[in-house]
Amino acid sequence: MQPLLTQACRDTFYMVGWSALVAVAGGLPLGILLVLTDRGGLLSNTVANKVVGQLVNVARSMPFIILMIALMGFTRWITGTTIGRDAAIVPLAIGAIPFFARLVETAVREVDGGLVEAVQAMGGNTWTVVRKVLVPESLPSLVSSTTTTIVALIGYSAMAGTVGAGGLGDIAIRYGYQRFETQLMWITVAILAVVISLIQFAGDCTARALYRRGGRSSPAPALRFLKAATAGSRTA
Template sequence: MVAVATVITVLLGIPLGVLLTVTGPGALAPRPVLHRVLGLLVNLGRSLPFIILLVLVAPLTRGLVGTTIGSTAAIVPLTVGAVPFLARLVETSLREVSHGKVEAALAMGARRRDVVRTVLLPEALPSLVAGTTVTVVALISYSAMAGAIGGGGLGDFAIRFGYQQFRTDITLLTVALLLVVVQALQFGGDTWARRLARR
């Protein structure tokens, strides 16, 4: 559930973050109206509590996968909640790239899309990896909440077999497992980002 949502989030969130960056004031292709609209949509997506988002996107979920219950159905709200989050992190990462490098590429005759592909994304790669890691950790948290309404996964397991059956040991075991998974992912992402930064 989290893996599929992560892949879709990366495929949608990175281009959206790039678009937010290049359409901003003083950027490669300033489009004030488009930038404001995209920024508003991203801010709205990020400001909604996930438990409310689960209910709001239920019609979309039913339309796409035919149901609102289960791990497959949970992928839709997970993705909808995570794309704006990652897009904003991508925008922040790309803005940190030295403006001098962008100007140098343009001065050498690079087209705008080439600047994105050969300067912005490679220079921001360590930060993009770190941002993606943060997003995956957030997705794990979201997936645990999705379990509260039958979304499946570890959250569903903890509620059904731990909380509802008064099995504190199962609840604690699930929490411990989530902590291990999150720590492993965070460590892996941080290590990868550091290696990329050294290169």
């Protein structure tokens, strides 16, 4: 039992880790783009916003088990197979990107618009606003969003075990359900519950630490940019 559970944990961490990295890398710019192209945004474009938003909504509305089946051809083209932990990363990442993008959009919209206007008034372009205001000011919320996405990916990875992806879900199905080893199935459930609790705790602590550091210990990045710009203008 122990070797099976050890390998299953490794497979689950492998799938979730890589798919989370891809989801953050793809969902972060996508979520920011949704904010920038919205009405009144820095890159206001109603058509682009509606198209991107609709694609995100369609991808989010698709059940994960159906998404895995629909992407089998694409998964085989990317990884050369449709089973195993490497193959599972493809639908996991694609399913998580729109999910994380919506969370990013919500987090970025909470940033004070006055800071954006102030940076623009000091000559900051769109990239400067994104780099100095939107991302740093929403960082605690982005950490919480990343934590939520990782927790969701753990659930998706367990579901991927039903089609031979490996991991704890595969152990629970093959041994716990099909071979009637109920004890093993409940052990996998307990492991998943502990892992999710630890990840949620770590994410919450990190978000609170970032919030306290940004609010009390040091000026916000946007304010530092404004001070530097003001000092430069005075010197000139």
